[in-house]
Amino acid sequence: MKTGIFQLQVVPLKDILPHEKFDDNRALPLADKLKADGLLANPIIVARLEHGKFVQLDGMNRLSAFRMMKIPGILAQIIDYQDLENVELGSWVHLFSGKIENMRDHLKKVDGLIVKEGKMDQVRNRYIQSEGLDRLCTLVDKHKNVITVAYNGNLLEKIIRLNDIVAFYANRIERGVLPANAAREDIGFMFKEHPSCDIMSVFPTFARHQIIKVVRQGSLFPAGITRHLIKRRCLNANLPLVFFSHGSIEYQNRELEKMLKNRNFRLYEEPTIYFE
Template identity: 30%
Template sequence: MPALAVNPELPDLRIVPIEGLVFHERHDSRRIPPLLERLRQDGVLKNPPVVAPIPGSQRFVVLDGANRTVALAQMGCPHILVQVVDYQHPRLRLNVWYHLVTGISSEEFDRRVRSIPGLEVLSTHDLLAARAALARRYILAYAVRPDGMILMFRGGGDDIVRQSELLNALVDVYEGQADIYRIGTDQMEEVAPLYGEVAALVVFPHYHPSEILDLTRREARLPTGITRHVIPGRALRLHFPLDLLADTEQSLEEKNRRLQAWLKQKFVTGQVRFYEESTFLFDE
């Protein structure tokens, strides 16, 4: 049986200078230490970060894999293996995660968000109105409470950098002090029974790739983990040796030659499989 049952567009895998990668979101500092330990123990990079070229620049924006990138940088790797994608690819989707906040009371959540300087908090019971206001970017985000009250957050004017600062301030009042679950619905009645004490369900706006690139160019960052890029032809489970990435003697050109030889061997020996259908993985 051939390695690939169909003829998909093969992933663009490259080794690039790690200093040439920039972020559109903050990394999660709490996840770096265990990630570092696992990388050192395994000695391989399992799933390469996904990046897209920044127009008019030699740099790339990290779409997925900020924590892995930071961890490898802290390990002293001058280079990193990445999957380069076209941000305008018709099958690449940019979605958003919402935050279900538990472990603190709704009253405490309310008190904390109202203490953020520069953030105006409006109240309503009309979920449709909140959705429409967020779609029009009249508000930055909104939070649905278990009692049906909706807090709408406004501020920053038309300045996307200031808006991102306020969104980070919003997440900062509960991140690390409450439990956060990433979900894809704003229907409180669907998710509240599945968790413990729910404080709020925080809903963020949907972004366009041009906004992500603009944020990156202006050196602003969104809160960690609210953007979700769905990548066609995602390259996973490469298990690429870290010693080559960490090598400070070999040139970038030589490393990429070795990468291409390594990939060719994977294809020749039938170790590459393409799965077009959606799957559930139970060993992540």
């Protein structure tokens, strides 16, 4: 279904190219929850590529769960990736338990990484160059010890090194969002929000063309680094899983059109504070 506000469509999984790895710790429980609930609440987010393909921008664990369940298609919201007003890019931070000394030892074993002691004012959001020397991430612990990690290479080599970095703690990640102009108290607050964590990894924000280039080259970002903020995002579609087992993808999209025409929706333009 395509309107002037949104486009929802059942898309074949074979036509969706992921841009990030999936998180085992999230995808496996999610597959069990989807089976128990019997429905898909929210569509994944994709953008069109050439030759009828799509790039996954958000919802990698839902996509992986559908693959585990051998469901051939999934409900997706198709967005215009070049829409600067309604699609904003950012990055997540990773928080995890451990000692920063052990992390430093691991980083020094990764080929080509330049590991240095850093300062608190380096713990912030930034962009990254595709080519040449640039910082891959900044690590800070709850005692305000800072490490900067840089690499001199091309974009795909940097993504490989990012995966090497995240692999050290991949099974114990908690995600958070660091304010754009983070102060010391913001960093301290992050650790208060995640009391079991000792270290925070702060990553750069990647540009659209960098993400697409990585996808086209067949590489993958680590899970949970890129962050896409979508205005007019569709929620609570609540499609039963049995919907995806009847007929072809074309048939499902015709049925989807009929279903959505009979449902009302509300558009919230303003940012919202939602108490849980």
